[in-house]
Every structure is written in C-alpha cells, then in structure tokens.
Amino acid sequence: MCQVDEEGISLLEKKPSFGASSRDCMKCGDRAVVIARIKDAFCRSCFLTYFVHRFRATFGKAKVIRDGDKVLLAFSGGQCSSAMVSLVKRGLDQSTHKKLRFTPALIYIDEGVVTGQSKEERATTCQKISDIMKETGFPWYIASLEEALEIPAQNSSPDTCQAGSSFHSNQDPNTDELAGKLEGLCLETEHTQRCRDLLASAKSLTAKQDLVSNLRNRLLVHKARQLGYHKVAVGDSGTRLSSGILANLAKGRGASIPVAMAFADDRWSDVTILRPMREFTTKEIVMYNALFNVDSLFQPTLATMAGDYASIDTLTETFINELQTNFPSTVSTVFRTGEKMCTAGSDDPDAVRRCSMCKSALDTSVGISSALSATRFSLHISRKEGSSTNENSCKATKPDDATCTDSSSEQCCGQGDGSCHSNQMKSVSAESLSKTLCYGCQVTVRDMKDLNLLPSYIVEESAKIERRSRMRDEIKDFLLCEES
Numbered sequence: 389m390c391q392v393d394e395e396g397i398s399l400l401e402k403k404p405s406f407g408a409s410s411r412d413c414m415k416c417g418d419r420a421v422v423i424a425r426i427k428d429a430f431c432r433s434c435f436l437t438y439f440v441h442r443f444r445a446t447f448g449k450a451k452v453i454r455d456g457d458k459v460l461l462a463f464s465g466g467q468c469s470s471a472m473v474s475l476v477k478r479g480l481d482q483s484t485h486k487k488l489r490f491t492p493a494l495i496y497i498d499e500g501v502v503t504g505q506s507k508e509e510r511a512t513t514c515q516k517i518s519d520i521m522k523e524t525g526f527p528w529y530i531a532s533l534e535e536a537l538e539i540p541a542q543n544s545s546p547d548t549c550q551a552g553s554s555f556h557s558n559q560d561p562n563t564d565e566l567a568g569k570l571e572g573l574c575l576e577t578e579h580t581q582r583c584r585d586l587l588a589s590a591k592s593l594t595a596k597q598d599l600v601s602n603l604r605n606r607l608l609v610h611k612a613r614q615l616g617y618h619k620v621a622v623g624d625s626g627t628r629l630s631s632g633i634l635a636n637l638a639k640g641r642g643a644s645i646p647v648a649m650a651f652a653d654d655r656w657s658d659v660t661i662l663r664p665m666r667e668f669t670t671k672e673i674v675m676y677n678a679l680f681n682v683d684s685l686f687q688p689t690l691a692t693m694a695g696d697y698a699s700i701d702t703l704t705e706t707f708i709n710e711l712q713t714n715f716p717s718t719v720s721t722v723f724r725t726g727e728k729m730c731t732a733g734s735d736d737p738d739a740v741r742r743c744s745m746c747k748s749a750l751d752t753s754v755g756i757s758s759a760l761s762a763t764r765f766s767l768h769i770s771r772k773e774g775s776s777t778n779e780n781s782c783k784a785t786k787p788d789d790a791t792c793t794d795s796s797s798e799q800c801c802g803q804g805d806g807s808c809h810s811n812q813m814k815s816v817s818a819e820s821l822s823k824t825l826c827y828g829c830q831v832t833v834r835d836m837k838d839l840n841l842l843p844s845y846i847v848e849e850s851a852k853i854e855r856r857s858r859m860r861d862e863i864k865d866f867l868l869c870e871e872s
C-alpha cells in the first residue's frame with residue numbers, strides 16, 4: 389500500500405542517512421531535496437521535471453492513446469491515484485512541452501461495503517472524494533462496488549453510452565444541485581447484502597481480496613463502456629505491481645502476470661486498462677505528493693490491520709516493502725523479470741478462450757500428465773473421502789462436489805445458438821465453473837462456501853459455455869470440421 393503519513397515524509401527528509409540534504413542536484417547543482425530511484429539526487433524543480441517527463445514518456449512509449457481519446461482515470465483517493473490525477477493535470481497544461489492529448493474523466497468506486505461501513509460513513513467518504521474530484525475540473529463519476537453484481541454476462545448488449553443511475557458528473561454547472569444528487573447516491577441496495585454475503589462466503593482473506601479486486605476491475609470496465617470510454621487508467625505503482633507478480637505466482641496465476649502488469653492490459657477487447665504509474669516506486673509517488681501538496685484520503689481496506697501473514701497479498705506486500713527499504717534495486721529486478729514473462733499460446737487474441745472471472749487466457753487445457761491434473765486428482769480423492777464420511781451434508785456443505793449436482797435436469801428453450809436464458813441455471817456447480825475459470829480463479833472459487841453468490845457475469849457465462857459445449861457434443865458427428 390502506498391500510505392506514508394506526513395510525519396513519515398518529514399522524517400525521511402530530516403534523516404541524515406537519507407543523504408539528500410548533503411548532496412547536490414544531479415541536474416542543476418542546487419541543494420538536493422529528494423533521492424529518486426536508487427541514487428539520483430534532485431532539487432524540487434528538477435524532481436518535478438523528471439517526474440512529469442517520466443509519466444509522459446510512459447504514455448508516449450506505449451503509443452496506445454491517440455489524440456482526443458477519452459480516458460477514464462480510476463481514482464481511489466489514495467496516494468498513487470491522486471498523484472496520477474495531478475500528473476495528468478500537469479500534462480494537459482497548455483504551457484507543457486509535449487502535452488498529453490487525451491480527454492480525462494474521473495471515476496471513484498465506493499468500497500465501503502467491503503469493510504462493513506454504514507450508509508452514513510460511506511456517504512461522508514463520497515462527499516470528501518467528490519470535493520477532491522470537483523477541484524480537478526474534470527468530469528467525475530461515483531459508483532458503488534455492489535453494482536458489479538448486476539453486470540450482465542458479456543455480449544448481452546453492454547455498449548450503451550448512458551450513465552448509470554448512481555453516476556453524477558460535474559458537467560452540470562449547478563453544484564448545489566449536484567451536492568443534492570450525491571446525497572441521493574444509492575449506497576444501500578438489494579445488492580449490498582448480497583455483496584456482504586459473497587465476501588462472508590469466502591473462507592480466506594486471500595479469496596476475499598481476489599473477489600474484491602475482480603469486482604472492482606469488472607465494474608471499472610463496465611462503467612467505462614456505459615460512459616463511452618475505451619481506456620481506463622489505474623494508479624498501480626511499480627512497487628504494487630512487483631508485489632502483485634509474487635502474489636500471482638503464489639496463487640497459481642502465473643499465466644496472467646504479463647497482462648496483469650503490462651502498461652496496456654487488453655484482456656477486454658473493447659476497453660483497455662492502462663497503468664501509467666508503473667514506472668514509479670511507491671516511495672517516489674509519496675515524495676511527489678508531499679513536495680507538491682497533492683491531497684489524498686486514507687481509506688481502510690480488507691487488509692488494513694489484518695497483519696502481515698493474513699493473506700498472500702499482505703505477505704508479498706510486506707516482503708516487497710522490506711526489499712524496497714533494504715535492497716531497493718531488487719524491487720526493480722522483480723518488476724523487470726515480470727515484464728519479460730510471456731505465456732505460450734495462440735497468436736490470435738480472438739481465438740483465445742478466456743476465464744469468465746478474470747478474463748485472462750485459460751491456462752487449464754494442459755496434458756493428462758500435468759501438475760494441474762495431479763492437483764485435480766488429489767482434490768477429487770480428498771473430497772470423495774470427505775463426502776463418504778458425511779454423505780448427508782454433501783449438498784449443503786460441499787456445493788463444489790461435482791457428483792452432487794445434476795445438470796441434466798436443465799432444459800433449453802431450443803433457440804439453438806446457446807444464448808437462450810429461458811431456463812437459466814438456478815445453481816452452479818464447481819464442475820461447470822471449472823471449465824470456464826483459469827486455475828487461479830478456480831482456487832479462489834474453491835475457497836467459497838456458496839457458489840451461487842458469485843456475480844452473475846461469472847455464473848451466467850459459465851452456464852452459457854456449458855450449454856454450448858453440451859450442444860457441440862450432441863452435434864459433433866455432423867460437423868464438417870473439428871472445432872477445438
């Protein structure tokens with residue numbers, strides 16, 4: 389996480405071991421105030437030039453943004469996204485050399501439901517955030533995390549350019565009216581309790597954190613579509629991405645590392661996630677915010693006060709933060725190594741089958757003598773043993789036992805293309821889910837007590853794929869060419 393309080397910053401500046409006070413700026417020779425990267429000493433103004441240049445260069449190098457593109461900036465109020473918004477503002481400034489040429493807007497996703505905040509607490513936070521967002525002068529929007537549960541499965545006409553019900557923008561010149569609207573922001577809907585149940589159903593903090601980040605990403609993409617944006621910029625710093633690499637490896641999500649840390653994440657065909665802060669360490673970002681008075685708002689998350697060993701994410705985060713303190717160059721080694729990773733697979737991105745939860749390429753079609761098959765086999769055996777000792781509890785406590793779910797009772801309306809919804813699966817089995825989820829997401833889902841609480845975009849999609857594969861099985865003898 390990127391929270392270092394003001395006191396921490398002043399300590400850093402005063403600490404003799406920090407070294408900047410006794411050194412000169414490497415650019416102009418003035419007295420240095422910060423040390424960026426590992427040993428580059430800068431004065432205040434040269435640090436700003438370096439920082440803004442590096443931010444712009446990240447966009448320039450990737451060449452994914454064209455002049456006039458609309459980019460939605462995901463703003464959480466934290467240090468990293470606050471710095472990102474401030475840098476975009478500087479980059480768009482007319483006087484800037486080589487200015488940024490896109491049209492930004494801000495979106496804030498209220499995650500109060502995750503930490504069990506009351507409606508009033510969430511409203512207060514939204515008010516504070518909206519005040520910060522108003523000051524930027526960009527259009528802004530607020531959504532609540534539980535809206536992610538309403539997202540339909542893909543291909544069910546998501547591309548409407550209409551703002552959602554809980555969206556408010558400062559394009560409206562009347563700010564008083566806007567404030568009234570913000571109070572009307574619906575922070576307690578029927579989905580709020582469902583979202584709480586979903587999180588309560590996940591047994592480990594790792595699974596909970598995975599679910600929250602999945603809901604957040606899905607909602608960002610969904611809202612971008614609704615608002616007519618095709619690019620979403622997030623504030624992930626290099627430090628956070630480095631700990632993400634290690635966490636993803638530990639969770640069996642190695643295959644998704646290349647897209648999860650790339651500047652342009654193209655898992656969704658119509659919306660690209662951008663990570664313009666990836667070239668900065670969290671420490672550099674905190675220094676930038678402190679030196680140039682960038683406001684940020686600390687908000688508790690699931691991991692707050694949870695302890696270093698509470699989840700895989702907290703553990704890798706602690707590890708990377710300690711590396712950053714004691715061996716700063718090692719963090720960039722982790723980052724650059726992650727950058728070089730690639731997955732073997734089809735060159736045609738449209739031909740790749742994607743996980744219905746995280747949208748990364750499915751990594752589960754491997755040979756019979758693979759580690760994955762071995763894991764599945766031992767899981768199958770251990771479940772069998774578990775269920776034979778307690779047969780009656782099979783349905784209630786082991787919804788993921790494939791033998792407990794009778795999928796043949798499901799009937800189709802006969803539409804034929806697999807898109808019928810007339811008799812949707814009322815309950816979802818782990819077996820059908822496992823066909824549509826990557827290994828990492830299967831591990832997350834395995835940690836859940838009730839699979840039916842999963843968001844509809846996962847459940848519906850897996851039901852659809854299940855129907856299609858069953859249909860393909862039925863007609864396979866009549867197909868002219870073998871489809872994979």
Ligand SMILES: [Zn+2]
Nearest residue numbers: 413416431434
């Ligand atoms: Zn200087």
Ligand SMILES: [Zn+2]
Nearest residue numbers: 743746826829
């Ligand atoms: Zn997945």
